[in-house]
Amino acid sequence: MTIGIGVKRVEDPNLITGNGKYVGDINLADQCEAVVVRSTRAHANIISINKEAAEKSPGVLKILTSADLPDDLPPIPMRLSPEKSLNYALQYPLAKERVRYVGEPIALVVATSRYAAEDAADLINIQYSPLPPVIDVYQSIKLDAPLLHPDIGSNDLFVIHSKKGNFENQLKACPFVLEKELTIQRHSGVPLETRGLVAAPEPDHHLTVYGAAKVVHFNHQVLAKLLKKDMADIRLVETDVGGGFGVRGEFYPEDYLIPYAAMQIGRPVRWIEDRLEHMKTTNHSREQKHRVTAGFNEKGRILAFRDEIFVDTGAYIRTHGVTVPELTQGMLPGPYDIHALEIVTHVIATNKTPVGTYRGPGRFEGTFVRERIIDMIAQELKIDPTVIRERNVIRKDQMPYTNGIYALGQEIKFDSGDYQSILNKARLAVQWENFEERRKLAEADGRLLGLGFAMFVEKSGLGPWEFCEVEISKDGHAFCKTGLADVGQGMKTMLSQICSQQLGIPYDKIKVIHGDTDKVEKGNGSFATRGTVVGGSAAWYASQSLKNKLLDTASKLLSISSDQLNLSDESVMHTENKLKLIPIEELISECYKKGIQLKEKYTFSTDHMTYPYGVHAAEVEIDLETGKIKINKYQIAYDVGRSINPSLVGGQLIGGMAQGLGGTLYEELKYDETGQLLSGTFMDYLIPTAKEVPEVNINIYENELSPLNPLGVKGAGEGGTVGVAPAIANAVMNALREYSIEIISLPIRPDMVREVIRNGKKSKVPPEARS
Template identity: 35%
Template structure:
């Protein structure tokens, strides 16, 4: 039998060309293209009084300059609101080029096309804009105060307010034996992939056809937007996604202004046009995420069991809301994690600020929700003097309670029902992996050496495989090669490998015979996109179903050629054969020939197909109701999202004097259902943890009161290097298959980053508890300098802490003088 591929650690087929520098990204294409540059607002909030482009028109090498006044029809309308919601009563989106007003630094005002980027940039500098300055609204405190408005017609800067509740949380909290309240803060960060956004467009005047290559996570969405905005037939627009150097969410938004302006210019000029975003542009004109202020009220019993949970939070959505309320809705529902408070109320306001828009970034609202819940669990444990793991365990949904209905509405508009899982077993695995029960001994040994160690824990549940659908097309060529196409895009997830494993398993062909194409609307014109940990669940399931159709058709054709029953046939190593009689077989490539509407005969002796008739009047060219060709297409649409889960633990060492934070160990236990390729999942977790380390300890978007981003470069944006990311991340898996899709899959792409803020806050607070007074970590990310300041603030409020600190400093100084 063919070696089973599903679940095997197959090396990624993509890696060879990437390692050899043979990847093909947008900027590697279009050597003959003109180049575009964008004039971006230097102000956070201002009215545009006048735009003078006269200084640009005579610049040698400039081909065109566009402002809002040059846009017509649908192009002159605001960009689409991609995901409307009834609660989003004041949704606002930007124009492709600013009309009358700019609402954040970096907003596009004018678009220049020239022979090369250098000329285009010089021309941009010659455009003169007259502004009437308006006071900016920067940060959630200013947005909530509403002394100034981002949009004149949006009262209180409130884009939306949404409440969901189950039971009566306020009453349950009031009646609880114990009550706590927490105020928490989590700051902005951003995706910052290695490759910024990029778009190349070619217009064929003769055919009236537009071809666009763009670095996107949703090629079909970009295609639809270009067709609608430029007034083109959908069938006359091709969008191809080449290799993409990372997405992490920022490339979901469709369309970006440049994805419309580049094809608009290409059509107007009759020449290919290309735009490649530079790093500063990415910081000030793409998308950010994360920023929330949270208030938690919780009631619990003597065991730490949740009796009531009441959460309010305020979400900074930036200047516009193209992606609706997806991020805060995910926060509000995924906050529940693996727990069952029964009485739960959550209320959020999504607020406008004069800053870059906020759209999903890897984790997409979940890190904020996990942060709120896990900080609450730690606070309950500290209050009761209980083990943090025990407090979590007493609140877990139990394995026999699945499917578990939270009686809320999830991001996909469907019920928040967890399909499967085993949270107690996840915790047991994590405790064993990190050495939870022995940590106090490790801590004491370190303390004897003057070292300060802390252990953190965080649990999460992640809704994955969100709909509405994905599709797949599979075609077996006469050579026996199997061509697979699915519409979602690839940004490094290993789709070419994992999807080929699914096909090889279902179709019974060698793995090497399968070739996978993603993100090309010429091959698969209908798709949704790659985000929300959905690719394996959605496209994987669609590919599995399409492969099954091809298999069934191959068996039908082979049964006729071999004069055997379909039930007696099997496909092994790319050939259909009679069970128990391997010599009686026919290759899939030959079956592909036989599926042609031309009349063929099968020669059993040679195993070949020979044409004998172009049209046999006595027999239809193909079976009734069957299409020609050995191919199959299918779509998968889920009943609802499936829910993965996991738990992370980290041991940190913190310098008693400088507050420098070092990661000693990092452990992950994850349940994403059945694993297609454990090695790829492990890579996803490693990458997510690295990104989470950055988000928890280093990265933030630092705005001043004027709305200027002060660290909009990699010189100023602090990020972890390989020296800061744990080297040997310890990983274990639990596989509880999802009953909602044919492969039992759950998503894995975002898991590594989701609990990072929570787990580091837990570990840092645990390390700092050597000081009396219970220093609390309530704001993330936290850098050594911020932890140092937090310590100082804490000590000033607790004199006994300061006395203990002085004793330690004296002891440390004496030790340095006399190490013996």
């Protein structure tokens, strides 16, 4: 039995002993280096590109501009949520006549060394004819705003409209109406390792590309199409990855440019992104504005809810298509049963770096908006905010429950859940009933305490399918080949535990093979918290088929019915008397003697996602002098259906919380009015360190198994992130309840809190009701 046990990760020995192999570690014979020349303007026509001096620079091997690329080269396609109407907003590997954001690739320089390439890049002279930039969604949709993609005819590129019930009629019947505008700032994943690639052409016209991540097989298909090569002639190999978080591994311009350049010069080419490049050009995320109208009764029951959302998608539509806007809209109602909904989402182009997914895409944003509104309703009615949540949650007997909204090609339909129960558990864990006493004691000591909650529903297990092949070789070695990718989530450990459960082989003796298109025939990859749900289910069924084949052979050898046999402890066991009947090595040998190949494949398909859910609770302390927000206690209660490895789940939640904390208090990709990025270094773009991240108390529950897969699992990768901002914001509001403050935007800065405190307390209000 290995499922449900927090065994040690099989990935770690290599990594912690310094034996990991990252793309920057690859050094091949005759390898050369590439540098991308990028736009210094946010919006301009390109008048000319003079590369003559650069081509004469020592060590230069090749300089590419759009004129040097094939005339019929298509733009980079969408992977998720493809909308044909958005094809005119896709990005080409190199800018043609026009640039639309600072950092857009214009040329590629390949030289014998990075130094030579950088020197040559400085000699390329680009003449621009400036165009007015648009850097705000409201500015972008004005009638006189310059169009970024004239063939679409509007900077409001795409509109998603969802309705449930009659919002206007319900609103008229509501005795209370709340109208607010809330904003979420632009920030991104910022992994420790920046992006990189090594492309190595072979004499037989084969091409090997190192450094693919997350969606290796998709990138394989796209690269073959763009290069006009047979897929069999291209091999993509996944290296170790120093952080994924959604931003790594998509198909970027460089994923075409580096292989193309390598083929042109016939030598391996390496490109490693520097940190400033990363800040300017790797997918940004999050930036949204929400105009909310909520109608509710005197008990706090929400009867009508409308949100008009403005998503800043940047200059182009990248491989994610409109995934983030769709998920924002689809998951916005969260765990609440709201009578009437209307949500309108605008996908708007601006002269900023294109956006994509970042851990909890759409849900981080929507959860902040929804959970702040819940607390605002509680504040207006003077009712305990957890009671407001209690009165609005979807009941267990309503499951499966649909909110009537579609996202990623499917209706949002919650498979199972007991939201009331987990709210009760969270209140008990943080001693909510006794908090007022602790607050008064702190106030007597000159300290301001606040406690805030946030409920959420996550999505996980996005299909449509995932592949696995499980094999035991003649010499007894066990292999699991998966279409998933390893982005640090413990995928190898999870799969080896699942195979171990079926085959009775120790989990650390099962080798997981992934991320190599020559070794794994197909796959969808690791994203959208899908690994355990979809990839794990494929491994479960593949290893089950292999187990059945072994037991069928054992049954014939032992003259015992196969239903009385099982595999455990590297042996065939009798299920009743628990006796070991035959070592598995002997059984494997017998199978091969009989010509039985011990290899099974399975493709697990699913039409619906699974929906884990939980509660975040934060207790904060406000420094009266500086406005600093200190997190004294942080609690996450999370129901994942079934936990394959509780240690991995806990690690995911803690790591996710740290990233959510960054988006709540520190991180912001800020632009000036000309479209220049102002926070392109860690001097200006703040991230939380070990000092800022508090101890996170985790309660993992397995109360509501998913009926949609054989393991009953739901994903755990993003639930640690999505509830952080509203939990902390609500806690800060709770601490400053006697001051005039309204948190409707992120990040929450100490200077804002300090100013509020210096302005003094507002007039006395009665204490919060507790019923």
